[in-house]
Amino acid sequence: MSDTPDKPDHVTEPFTVAGLRIDVLDEAFSWYIRSIDTVVSRDLDQRTAHLDVAKGKGKITTLLLVDGYPGIRPSQIAEVLMRDRPATGRIIDHLVKAGDIRRESDEDDQRAQSLFITEKGSALAQEVRDIIRTQENDFFDFIPPEDRQEFMRVLKRAYINMRNKLK
Amino acid sequence: MSDTPDKPDHVTEPFTVAGLRIDVLDEAFSWYIRSIDTVVSRDLDQRTAHLDVAKGKGKITTLLLVDGYPGIRPSQIAEVLMRDRPATGRIIDHLVKAGDIRRESDEDDQRAQSLFITEKGSALAQEVRDIIRTQENDFFDFIPPEDRQEFMRVLKRAYINMRNKLK
DNA sequence: GGCAGTAGTTGTTTTTCACAATTAAAAAGT
DNA sequence: ACTTTTTAATTGTGAAAAACAACTACTGCC
Numbered sequence: 388m389s390d391t392p393d394k395p396d397h398v399t400e401p402f403t404v405a406g407l408r409i410d411v412l413d414e415a416f417s418w419y420i421r422s423i424d425t426v427v428s429r430d431l432d433q434r435t436a437h438l439d440v441a442k443g444k445g446k447i448t449t450l451l452l453v454d455g456y457p458g459i460r461p462s463q464i465a466e467v468l469m470r471d472r473p474a475t476g477r478i479i480d481h482l483v484k485a486g487d488i489r490r491e492s493d494e495d496d497q498r499a500q501s502l503f504i505t506e507k508g509s510a511l512a513q514e515v516r517d518i519i520r521t522q523e524n525d526f527f528d529f530i531p532p533e534d535r536q537e538f539m540r541v542l543k544r545a546y547i548n549m550r551n552k553l554k
Numbered sequence: 555m556s557d558t559p560d561k562p563d564h565v566t567e568p569f570t571v572a573g574l575r576i577d578v579l580d581e582a583f584s585w586y587i588r589s590i591d592t593v594v595s596r597d598l599d600q601r602t603a604h605l606d607v608a609k610g611k612g613k614i615t616t617l618l619l620v621d622g623y624p625g626i627r628p629s630q631i632a633e634v635l636m637r638d639r640p641a642t643g644r645i646i647d648h649l650v651k652a653g654d655i656r657r658e659s660d661e662d663d664q665r666a667q668s669l670f671i672t673e674k675g676s677a678l679a680q681e682v683r684d685i686i687r688t689q690e691n692d693f694f695d696f697i698p699p700e701d702r703q704e705f706m707r708v709l710k711r712a713y714i715n716m717r718n719k720l721k
Numbered sequence: 722g723g724c725a726g727t728a729g730t731t732g733t734t735t736t737t738c739a740c741a742a743t744t745a746a747a748a749a750g751t
Numbered sequence: 752a753c754t755t756t757t758t759a760a761t762t763g764t765g766a767a768a769a770a771c772a773a774c775t776a777c778t779g780c781c
Contacts, residue, residue, distance in 0.1 A: 408622065409615060409618060409619060409622070409634065410618040410619075410621070410622050410679075410683065412614070412615060412618060412686065414706070415686055415690050416690060416693075416694045416705070416706065416709065417594045417598070417686070417689060417690060417693065417694075418615070418686075419706075419709040419710065419712070419713050420587060420590050420591050420594060420709070421591055421594065421595060421611055422636065422713055423587050423709070423712055423713055423716060424587050424588055424591035425611060425636060425637075426636060426716040426719075427584045427587060427588065427716075428588060429769090429770090431584070432770095442735090442736070442737085443736070443737060443738095444588055444592060444737095447579070448576060448579060448585070451576060451579060452576060455576070460759080460760095461759075461760065462758085462759060462760080467576065469589065469592060469593060470592075470738090470739095471738090471739070471740085472759075472760060472761085473738090473739080473740085473741095473760085473761075473762080473763095474737085474738070474739075475760090476760060476761060476762090477737095477761095480761095493759095496746075496747070496758095496759080497745085497746055497747080498745065498746045498747070498758070498759045498760070499746090499758090499759055499760080500759080500760075519579065519582055519584070519585075522584060523582050523583060523584060525719075526583075526584065526712070526715070526716065526719075527583050527584075527712065529711060529712075529715050530708060530711075530712075534704070534708060537701070537704060537705075538583070538704075538705065538708045539581070539583065539586075541697060541701060541705045542583065542586040542587070542590070543586065544696060544697070545586070545590055545693070545694065545696075545697075546586050546589055546590055548693070548696050549590060549593040549594075549693065552593075552692075552693075596738095596739090609766095609767070609768085610767075610768060610769090611768090627728085628728075628729070629727085629728065629729080637769090638769090638770075638771085639728075639729060639730085640729085640730075640731080640732095640769095640770085640771085640772095641768085641769065641770080642729090643729060643730060643731090644730095644768090646729095647730095660728095663727095663728080663777075663778070664728095664776080664777055664778085665727070665728045665729070665776065665777045665778070666727090666728055666729085666777090667728080667729075
């Protein structure tokens, strides 16, 4: 049962992390995605620590969406974030309290809300854009230009693929 | 300063998410990484919900490391996880309490610990390996085989790059 | 022997995350 | 016209996870 742990010695490149191989994980896309996420997210938290959008996932996307689509509704944001509505609602709460966006109730549909950016939020959005760009450079500039498009293409397909699975 | 927001109209494909463009984010690697992570992690939580390694990042890696490297020390695990020692220590606590690994104090260094897998942990590790492989198939099988190596190569480089930045 | 550095633990605080239940409005069926 | 079903969003809640700081114990060097 708990027999011989067969070493996969047919694997060409024995990739090691800090000198260690990590079993199935070192050929698992998900492991790298998750590890990179850890670092990128932590780094982003630090870069945005002084801003209203600091911490957690979703605030930045929400802010930029509201900036780009005046009158956008919470449910649309939730769909992009792939989060449930309670989570999305709280992100919106946060940004409303901070004065970066404001809520209005939708003209056509009294249940729904329309979200709009404020001046403060607009300035914040610009600051955030700069931070994102800087971080992209810091972390991903090692990717040779000719590889970038391909890498992005695969990432986008992975993302789309996952969205479809959620339905 | 905060002048004209120049539309990058030289970008060939105006990629949209749920019919929306997401500003700088839709050309940001980090955004896709973070989004994909959200889904992959949530999915993994569900798949492992009935196991001791459910929830959060690090338990699975820890388990497999201990399985692969009998006598490994917590600090080595922390380095792979890119987490601080308190976080790593708690993951170890959790697995020890669950009876999947056990601690011994290192022969040579009384401060340090050596970790070992138990029989229960060994069985769990096997189960986890299967889950990881299944998830990889479910989420990433859309990547044509010829693109996989390249995608993995970039991910690994990104990961290594980030580890080095942490030092 | 004293001091600096390393290994790990404990404590604490803040936040997140996901699920369930509720209110309210619109749309659809009869 | 009136009931039922769906949709939009909020509130409540409980369990955790992540990051920091402070602490104990041991090693190894001058």
